[in-house]
Amino acid sequence: MSKIEVLLGEKRVFYPPEKLVQASNVKQWMDAHNIPDIETLHKRSQDIQWFWGEVEKDLVEWYTPYDKVLDDSNKPFFSWFTNAKYNIVHDALDRHIGTPTEDKIAYIFESEQGIVSKLTYLDMYHEVNRLANALKSLGVSKGDRVALFMPMIPALPIAMLACAKIGAIHLAVFSGFSAHSLQERINDSGAKILITADGFWRKGKQIDLKALAKEAVNKTDIKNTIVYQWANNDFPMGESDLLWHELIKDQPDVCETEVMDSNDTLFILYTSGTTGKPKGVVHVHGGYAVGIAMTLKWVFDIKPNDIWWCAADIGWITGHSYIVYAPLMLGVTSVLYEGAPAYPKPNRIWEMIARHNVTVFYTSPTSIRMHMRLGDEWTKRDDLSSLRLLGSVGEPINPEAWMWYYTTIGKSRCPIMDTWWQTETGNFVLTPLPLSPLKPGSVVGPLPGYGAKVNDAQGHPVEEEGGNLVLTNPWPSMLHTLYNEPERYVEHYWNEAGEFLSGDIARVDSDGYFWVQGRGDDVLNVSGHRIGNSEVESALVSHPKVSEAAVVGAPDDIKGESITAFVLLKMGVKTEDSLINELRNHVAEEIGKLARPDKIYFVDDLPKTRSGKIMRRVIRSLLLAKAVGDISTLANPEAIKEIEEAIVK
Structure with missing residues (x-):
C-alpha cells in the first residue's frame, strides 16, 4: 500500500464545560480509584486483569463469579470472565424488578404516524416472559437460533430479550434487506423460527414485510413464522404461521431465566465483507455485557x-448495543422511533427531541448532513435546550458537519462524542470521553483499557500519514468468533503480531488524536450501512442480461458514499435506458433498496489484474478524475479508456 495523503489539517480544539467534567461518571470512577488524570487512567488501564475486574463490579451481577478476567491461552480465541454463570437478561430486566426502576419508563415509542406509547421496565419484563414461554412451547431451547425480521417497534427488543432469556441465539436482520438476504442468513445460521411483522410505515408508505418473509422462508428449515400484527394489513396465513398475540395470550408473565456460561453465544449478527458470503459475527453474554454497559x-x-x-x-450493531442491551442494563429511559428522520416534516427529529425532553442524542453523519442541507430554519422551530451531550456513529464525520452539529444543534455547549467501532468490536473503541478536548472530525483515541495504532504496509507504526488501523489489546465485548467459520475469523481479523485488523484507514496527528479516513477494503459505507461491493456485483451479475460488473x-x-456500477452486458443485449432501472430494481430485490446503484455505466471491458481480479481502485480513481497510480499489474490497460469514455458520455 502506498503512502496515503493527509488532506485534513484541523487545528480547532473545543473544551468540555468544567461542570460536566467534574460530574461525569468516568471522573467519579477515577476519583474512587485515586486516579488523578486521564493520562494515568490510560496507563493503569493497560493492566487488563485489574482494570476490567474493577470495571465489571459496577455493571453486572454474575450468578456465580468468574475464575479469571481474561483467558488468552488460545489466542486469538479469547475468553472473558471464564466459568462465570450469567445471562444478560438478568441485568437488562430481572434485577430491576422489585426495585423503583420497575415503574420507570424503559421505552418512549413513537410511530411514524405520531402515536406515542410508553413501556415501563415491568411491562417489558412481563412481555418478554410471555414471548419466552411461547417460544419454549414451540420447542425452542438453549442454543437454538431464532431469526428476527422486524421493524423499529418495541416488539423487536422484546423478541431479542425473549430469545436471550431462554438461552436461544437471535439473529436480527435489517428490515430493509431483501427476501434473498434474509434467506441467506437463515440458512447459514440454521434458524428454525422466524419472527416478523405484517408490515410497517416508511415515509408514509406501508412496507409489506410479511410478503418478504414468506418469500424468504422457502428453501429454509424454518418450522414456524411468528407474525406480529403492527400495520394491520391483510395477509394470507400460511400453515406454519402463528400470530404473536394469539401465541402469547395464555402464557404466564413469569419465566425462569436460563443460566448461561459467560462465554455462551448471545447473538449472531451478519456483516458484509469484501468477498464471499456475509460474516456471522458471534457475541457472547458476559464480556459483551460488561463492554457495552461501561x-x-x-x-x-x-x-x-x-x-x-x-x-x-436495531437491525445493526448500534441498535443491539445501544438501543436494547446497554440502556436497559443501566436502567435508563430510551426513545424508540419507527420512521424516517425527516418525515412528514424536515424537523421531525428536532420536534421529537423537544417533545420527549431528550438529553443525550446519538445519530449518524448521514443524518447530520441531510439536515444541514434542509436548512437551519427547520432547527429553529423546536426547543433543543434539554440536550447536554451529542454523538455521531457509522462513518467519519467531516469537520464542517461536526461544526454545524455542535453550533446549530448543541448551541456550542454540548460536547460531541464522535465514536468509531464496528459490528466486530461490539461497542465504542475510539471515542472521546466527556472530559476530552475535542477536534472537529477526530474520534480522539482509544478508550481506557483499549489499545490502537496506525501501521504502514510493513506493519510499522506511523504518524501524520494514513495507514491501517489496528487494535492492540483484546477487549471484553470483542467478537468471539465467526459462526461456523473459525478459520475465516483467524485469517480475516488477525495479523502475525496478534493485532486485530479493523480494515479501516486512519491517521494519528502530532497530538496523538486519531482520524478515521474510511474503509481500506472494498466495503461501501452508504448512509452508515456497510455493504460489500461483491454483494452488489453478484446481484447485478445474477440478472440474465449481465455478464460482469x-x-x-x-x-x-x-449518504457518505453513493454506489456506482460498471456493467458488461451479455452479447446481443442492447444498452437501453430502461435497462438501468431494470438493473437497479433487480439489485433491490436481491439485496435491498439501500444497495441500489445510484449510477450505472455500460462498458465493454473492465480493468483487471493478470490473475483476473477487477481493479476497483483504478475504476474509482477514474470516476473521481484522480491519478490511477501504479497499474503495473494491469492485464488490459485499454480498459482504462473504456471506463473514461463511459463516464464522460
Whole structure:
C-alpha cells in the first residue's frame, strides 16, 4: 500500500464545560480509584486483569463469579470472565424488578404516524416472559437460533430479550434487506423460527414485510413464522404461521431465566465483507455485557434521569448495543422511533427531541448532513435546550458537519462524542470521553483499557500519514468468533503480531488524536450501512442480461458514499435506458433498496489484474478524475479508456 495523503489539517480544539467534567461518571470512577488524570487512567488501564475486574463490579451481577478476567491461552480465541454463570437478561430486566426502576419508563415509542406509547421496565419484563414461554412451547431451547425480521417497534427488543432469556441465539436482520438476504442468513445460521411483522410505515408508505418473509422462508428449515400484527394489513396465513398475540395470550408473565456460561453465544449478527458470503459475527453474554454497559455509562455519561435517544436501527450493531442491551442494563429511559428522520416534516427529529425532553442524542453523519442541507430554519422551530451531550456513529464525520452539529444543534455547549467501532468490536473503541478536548472530525483515541495504532504496509507504526488501523489489546465485548467459520475469523481479523485488523484507514496527528479516513477494503459505507461491493456485483451479475460488473463508491454529501456500477452486458443485449432501472430494481430485490446503484455505466471491458481480479481502485480513481497510480499489474490497460469514455458520455 502506498503512502496515503493527509488532506485534513484541523487545528480547532473545543473544551468540555468544567461542570460536566467534574460530574461525569468516568471522573467519579477515577476519583474512587485515586486516579488523578486521564493520562494515568490510560496507563493503569493497560493492566487488563485489574482494570476490567474493577470495571465489571459496577455493571453486572454474575450468578456465580468468574475464575479469571481474561483467558488468552488460545489466542486469538479469547475468553472473558471464564466459568462465570450469567445471562444478560438478568441485568437488562430481572434485577430491576422489585426495585423503583420497575415503574420507570424503559421505552418512549413513537410511530411514524405520531402515536406515542410508553413501556415501563415491568411491562417489558412481563412481555418478554410471555414471548419466552411461547417460544419454549414451540420447542425452542438453549442454543437454538431464532431469526428476527422486524421493524423499529418495541416488539423487536422484546423478541431479542425473549430469545436471550431462554438461552436461544437471535439473529436480527435489517428490515430493509431483501427476501434473498434474509434467506441467506437463515440458512447459514440454521434458524428454525422466524419472527416478523405484517408490515410497517416508511415515509408514509406501508412496507409489506410479511410478503418478504414468506418469500424468504422457502428453501429454509424454518418450522414456524411468528407474525406480529403492527400495520394491520391483510395477509394470507400460511400453515406454519402463528400470530404473536394469539401465541402469547395464555402464557404466564413469569419465566425462569436460563443460566448461561459467560462465554455462551448471545447473538449472531451478519456483516458484509469484501468477498464471499456475509460474516456471522458471534457475541457472547458476559464480556459483551460488561463492554457495552461501561461504554454507554462512561462515554455518554448516562445518568438515571437522562432521556437517551440512539437514532439507529436495531437491525445493526448500534441498535443491539445501544438501543436494547446497554440502556436497559443501566436502567435508563430510551426513545424508540419507527420512521424516517425527516418525515412528514424536515424537523421531525428536532420536534421529537423537544417533545420527549431528550438529553443525550446519538445519530449518524448521514443524518447530520441531510439536515444541514434542509436548512437551519427547520432547527429553529423546536426547543433543543434539554440536550447536554451529542454523538455521531457509522462513518467519519467531516469537520464542517461536526461544526454545524455542535453550533446549530448543541448551541456550542454540548460536547460531541464522535465514536468509531464496528459490528466486530461490539461497542465504542475510539471515542472521546466527556472530559476530552475535542477536534472537529477526530474520534480522539482509544478508550481506557483499549489499545490502537496506525501501521504502514510493513506493519510499522506511523504518524501524520494514513495507514491501517489496528487494535492492540483484546477487549471484553470483542467478537468471539465467526459462526461456523473459525478459520475465516483467524485469517480475516488477525495479523502475525496478534493485532486485530479493523480494515479501516486512519491517521494519528502530532497530538496523538486519531482520524478515521474510511474503509481500506472494498466495503461501501452508504448512509452508515456497510455493504460489500461483491454483494452488489453478484446481484447485478445474477440478472440474465449481465455478464460482469464492478461496483465502487463515490463521495456523497448526504449518504457518505453513493454506489456506482460498471456493467458488461451479455452479447446481443442492447444498452437501453430502461435497462438501468431494470438493473437497479433487480439489485433491490436481491439485496435491498439501500444497495441500489445510484449510477450505472455500460462498458465493454473492465480493468483487471493478470490473475483476473477487477481493479476497483483504478475504476474509482477514474470516476473521481484522480491519478490511477501504479497499474503495473494491469492485464488490459485499454480498459482504462473504456471506463473514461463511459463516464464522460
